[in-house]
Amino acid sequence: MEKFEVLRSSAVPLPVENVDTDQIIPARFLKATSREGFGENLFRDWRYQPDGQPKVDFVLNNPRYAGQILLAGKNFGCGSSREHAAWALYDAGFRVVISSYFADIFRGNALNNGLLPLQVSDEVLQRLFAEVEQEPHTGFIIDVAAQQLFVPVWEKNIPFDLDPYKKECLLHGYDDIDFLVNQKEAIEAYEQQRVWAF
Amino acid sequence: MTDEVAQKPNPTPPIMAKTLFDKIWDAHVVSSIAGGQDVFYIDRHLIHEVTSPQAFDELEARGLPLFRRTQMVATADHNVPTRNQHLPIEDELSRSQVDKLTENCEKFDVELYGLGHQRQGIVHVIGPELGLTQPGMTIVCGDSHTSTHGAFGAIAFGIGTSQVAQVMASQCLLLSRPRRMRITIDGQLRPGVTAKDLILYIIAQLGTGGATGYFVEYAGAAVRGLSMEGRMTVCNMSIEMGARGGLIAPDQTTFAYLQGRPYAPQGERWQQALAYWQTLYSDADAEFDAEVRYDAADIQPMITYGTNPGMGIALSTPIPLAVAESEAVGFSKALQYMGFAPGESLLGKEISHVFIGSCTNSRIEDLRTVAAYVRGRQKAPHVEAIIVPGSKAVEQQARAEGLDKVLAEAGFELREPGCSACLAMNEDKIPAGAYCVSTSNRNFEGRQGPGARTLLASPLVAAITAVEGRLVDVAALLETTFVTESEGQLVDAAASF
Numbered sequence: 001m002e003k004f005e006v007l008r009s010s011a012v013p014l015p016v017e018n019v020d021t022d023q024i025i026p027a028r029f030l031k032a033t034s035r036e037g038f039g040e041n042l043f044r045d046w047r048y049q050p051d052g053q054p055k056v057d058f059v060l061n062n063p064r065y066a067g068q069i070l071l072a073g074k075n076f077g078c079g080s081s082r083e084h085a086a087w088a089l090y091d092a093g094f095r096v097v098i099s100s101y102f103a104d105i106f107r108g109n110a111l112n113n114g115l116l117p118l119q120v121s122d123e124v125l126q127r128l129f130a131e132v133e134q135e136p137h138t139g140f141i142i143d144v145a146a147q148q149l150f151v152p153v154w155e156k157n158i159p160f161d162l163d164p165y166k167k168e169c170l171l172h173g174y175d176d177i178d179f180l181v182n183q184k185e186a187i188e189a190y191e192q193q194r195v196w197a198f
Numbered sequence: 199m200t201d202e203v204a205q206k207p208n209p210t211p212p213i214m215a216k217t218l219f220d221k222i223w224d225a226h227v228v229s230s231i232a233g234g235q236d237v238f239y240i241d242r243h244l245i246h247e248v249t250s251p252q253a254f255d256e257l258e259a260r261g262l263p264l265f266r267r268t269q270m271v272a273t274a275d276h277n278v279p280t281r282n283q284h285l286p287i288e289d290e291l292s293r294s295q296v297d298k299l300t301e302n303c304e305k306f307d308v309e310l311y312g313l314g315h316q317r318q319g320i321v322h323v324i325g326p327e328l329g330l331t332q333p334g335m336t337i338v339c340g341d342s343h344t345s346t347h348g349a350f351g352a353i354a355f356g357i358g359t360s361q362v363a364q365v366m367a368s369q370c371l372l373l374s375r376p377r378r379m380r381i382t383i384d385g386q387l388r389p390g391v392t393a394k395d396l397i398l399y400i401i402a403q404l405g406t407g408g409a410t411g412y413f414v415e416y417a418g419a420a421v422r423g424l425s426m427e428g429r430m431t432v433c434n435m436s437i438e439m440g441a442r443g444g445l446i447a448p449d450q451t452t453f454a455y456l457q458g459r460p461y462a463p464q465g466e467r468w469q470q471a472l473a474y475w476q477t478l479y480s481d482a483d484a485e486f487d488a489e490v491r492y493d494a495a496d497i498q499p500m501i502t503y504g505t506n507p508g509m510g511i512a513l514s515t516p517i518p519l520a521v522a523e524s525e526a527v528g529f530s531k532a533l534q535y536m537g538f539a540p541g542e543s544l545l546g547k548e549i550s551h552v553f554i555g556s557c558t559n560s561r562i563e564d565l566r567t568v569a570a571y572v573r574g575r576q577k578a579p580h581v582e583a584i585i586v587p588g589s590k591a592v593e594q595q596a597r598a599e600g601l602d603k604v605l606a607e608a609g610f611e612l613r614e615p616g617c618s619a620c621l622a623m624n625e626d627k628i629p630a631g632a633y634c635v636s637t638s639n640r641n642f643e644g645r646q647g648p649g650a651r652t653l654l655a656s657p658l659v660a661a662i663t664a665v666e667g668r669l670v671d672v673a674a675l676l677e678t679t680f681v682t683e684s685e686g687q688l689v690d691a692a693a694s695f
Contacts, residue, residue: 017528018406018506022642027621031277031291033251033298045644050630073527075407078440078506079642080621081342082249083358104376104410104442105342109358122524163374164233175360180368181262183228183237187370190228190239 001114003173007095007142010067013132014059017073021106024077024085038084039091060092064136068095071128075099076117077106086110096142098149100125111166112176118142118149118160144170215483217378218447219413222353222478226336228370238373241335243269243365244321245308247299248276248623249340253363254302264306266369271330272303273311275320277623280586280613283313292624319589319615322346322557326430327591329459333448333475338365343557343639345436348445349429350452351478353413355443376442377487379412380480383420385494390676392567393428394559394637394656396420397435398500398510400492405525406508410440412488415480420494421446426455427563434558435639438507447479499672502641502654503544504532509641513659514671516543535643536651537631544669549633549653552583552664553646554610556620556638559657560588562595564637568661569601572608578667583610584626586618610664622647635663 029041047058054061070089076099077085086109089097096116110117120128131138131153141150144167149158168174216224228237245253250272257264264270277292287293296313303310311318317328322343325331333351338344340362347354361371381400401408414436416429424432429446436444453472456462463471498512509532511517519541521529533540554560554568565587577583585605587593593615596602602612619626620638622645628634630649637660638645641652655663659672 015527016531017525018508020506020640020642022621022640022645026644026648027276027623030248030623031295033295034255035252045648050648074524075410075440078406079342079437079640081340081344081356081358083252083340083360086358101407101410103407103440105356105358105437109360112358112360163235165231165235165372176372177256177260177360177364177367179372180237180364180370183368183370184265186229186237187239187265187368194225 001112001169001173001175004095004114004116004144004170006144007068008139009069009095010065010137010139011069011071011098011128011132012059012065012067013071013129015073015129018075018078019072020079021077021082021085022079025082025088030082030084035087037091038088039093042088042092065132068093069140069142070094070097071125071132072097072099074101074122074125076102077110078103081105081109083109083113086113086115090115098125098128111170114170114173116142116144116170120149120158120160124158215481215485217480217484217486218351218415218445218478219353219378220484222334222336223375225334226353231372235372235374238371239336240338240365240369240371241269242271242325242330242337243369244325244330244337244339244344245270245272245362246276246321246339246341247274247295249359250302250362251295251298252359253340253366254306256363257366260367262367264308264366267306267308269369270308270366271311271325272299272308273318273321273324274299274313275615276617276621278313278616279624280616280618280626283614289625316590319587319591320557320560320617322430322434323560323588323592326350326426326455327459327589329456329462332456332462332471333452333478338371342437343434345441345443346430346434346557348433348436348443349426350456351445351448351475353443353445356437376413377411378415379409379441379488379490380415380417380486382418382489382491383416383494384418384491385420386423387420387494387497390658390672391497391499392656392658393424393431395497395500396494397432398502398507398654399497401435401439401507402500402510403492404439404490404508406438406506407440408508409436412441414441414444415486416444416446417480422449425563426451427561430561431558435507438639448475499656499659499676501544501635501659501669502652503536503538504529505535505641505643506532507639507641507654510654512673513544513655513669514673516541545671547633547669548580549635549663549668550580550582551628551632551634552577552581552660553586553619553628553634553636553638554584554657554660555586555588555618556636557588557617558639559637560586560592560615562592564657565592565596565601566599567657568610569604571658571661572610572665573604575608575665577609577664581664581667583664584613584619585610586613586626587615589615608665619646621645622650628652635660635669
């Protein structure tokens with residue numbers, strides 16, 4: 001996993017609530033056995049016509065908007081546990097998704113891939129949408145160590161929650177797997193003392 | 199009630215009072231780390247072809263062995279064709295993914311119920327059938343409907359592929375404990391109102407994100423009255439309201455289902471297991487972070503009209519005229535996709551496709567319900583009706599009971615097992631624009647194929663719709679026809695394997 005310390009970027013607005021992982025990456029594109037290349041099918045059926053022509057009204061095809069931050073409606077990433085959704089967003093260049101809340105499995109998958117799910121209040125989210133739609137080039141600064149989203153036009157820092165352990169992982173590019181493999185002795189000791197083993 | 203509360207002097211619960219969820223969680227904490235995460239032990243790890251290949255690759259890239267390979271079981275389900283399973287898979291990408299699973303299972307020596315195996319099937323159907331799913335266990339799989347296994351009083355939930363690799367490497371995950379919610383359904387379900395209607399009702403009440411951050415315990419007389427199949431249907435859809443999982447305290451129904459299954463404990467170990475399992479319930483004074491109560495009598499046969507499972511209504515009532523402002527964008531987008539209008543009734547809508555299957559409703563009880571209704575009837579000529587059993591065992595059981603003939607005579611096609619048109623990874627797709635009444639779990643845009651329009655319902659509603667060729671007032675129809683026909687249909691198929 002790549003380190004994530006500070007990001008400066010504009011944002012792409014997707015003001016739709018309950019965006020499910022079938023929209024982020026439809027099931028028919030989950031047949032690959034590697035992690036690469038999912039970005040081209042990100043939001044496939046919202047982004048392209050059946051014949052592969054871009055749908056002009058979808059935000060990723062709108063030249064007004066660009067950036068590594070996706071601004072999305074509440075309950076982003078609901079549905080399937082497919083980590084391909086996080087891979088697709090990352091592969092397409094996104095490093096942060098801002099929403100007023102995230103589905104649990106998606107949140108975990110994103111963090112395990114260096115994609116930051118940044119939760120703000122409903123009110124802040126609505127203001128961010130308004131800001132970006134009015135001024136698409138508005139820049140944001142996201143500082144993981146400080147746990148702050150800086151909105152320069154507001155001259156304001158918005159704090160966000162982040163699990164202390166996951167924060168360390170992001171800052172250093174650590175994976176849970178490194179940590180867990182180092183717990184081998186404790187895990188074996190646990191197995192020995194279990195009251196009921198199946 | 200009011201008096202009782204008022205008179206209670208300083209209600210301090212006993213220190214040890216715990217929820218069922220906490221009893222199981224606490225028993226699986228290896229250690230806790232700063233920041234509130236637990237190193238959490240996993241008893242059973244189920245894998246399938248779609249979300250495991252990258253995890254095996256990661257293990258190999260890091261030169262790590264499988265930590266506890268005997269606690270893993272694999273099956274091929276998401277991509278498999280439901281016709282001619284004895285022939286090579288035609289779709290090249292699907293074939294390569296299924297082949298990759300076989301290859302990985304051989305290389306790492308993992309037990310595989312692959313295509314062609316007589317116990318192959320949907321991972322959440324074969325786990326319980328084989329007795330792999332037991333009370334008090336922790337069970338994970340790279341699939342969000344792993345919540346199904348909670349029906350046995352287990353903590354079971356879906357994980358991403360990075361976590362699949364973590365469990366492979368350490369049999370553990372790093373997790374923070376979710377909050378607990380209890381959903382109590384008092385009373386008894388009306389005749390013809392099934393477990394599927396119950397869970398669609400709950401999700402419609404709470405919304406598609408209403409239980410995010412929670413692990414749900416289902417309780418109350420209506421839940422106790424469900425068969426294991428019904429309980430699995432309920433727990434299966436916990437994720438559709440955002441819950442990490444759902445569980446139901448084990449009881450005699452659970453134990454009777456499990457006894458004698460291939461992986462269930464035998465002899466003295468069965469007695470030991472039973473003694474432990476009987477301690478798995480929420481203590482009377484246990485506190486939940488949220489409590490919700492519903493009355494079973496209020497639940498009618500349900501259907502969804504939109505593009506998330508929270509957009510559900512009683513079949514006899516119209517689509518809402520409007521929803522809360524915070525849901526308004528999704529509501530109008532959903533109705534546009536579905537070709538419906540606010541306030542419109544769904545009764546009389548012509549339906550061209552009926553899909554009976556998926557990890558939600560593909561068990562023998564579901565097939566019996568459908569067969570009981572369609573016996574002596576015919577599907578409408580314009581309807582394409584397919585039934586995809588959840589496993590080879592369900593398929594064989596259906597054939598042994600002669601259900602295949604009943605279904606064939608009614609014009610329903612009984613296929614071979616797999617996830618099929620629930621997520622349309624194989625060739626079982628619903629055409630763009632077509633309406634499909636489906637017993638599966640998700641009505642997301644394009645879920646059953648690009649442009650497909652899904653209406654989620656119970657197997658009984660699906661069967662009736664196939665016969666009528668359009669949506670009808672099922673509750674009214676049932677009052678006159680179904681009650682007498684359905685007698686005896688809830689007999690548990692469990693013991694017959």
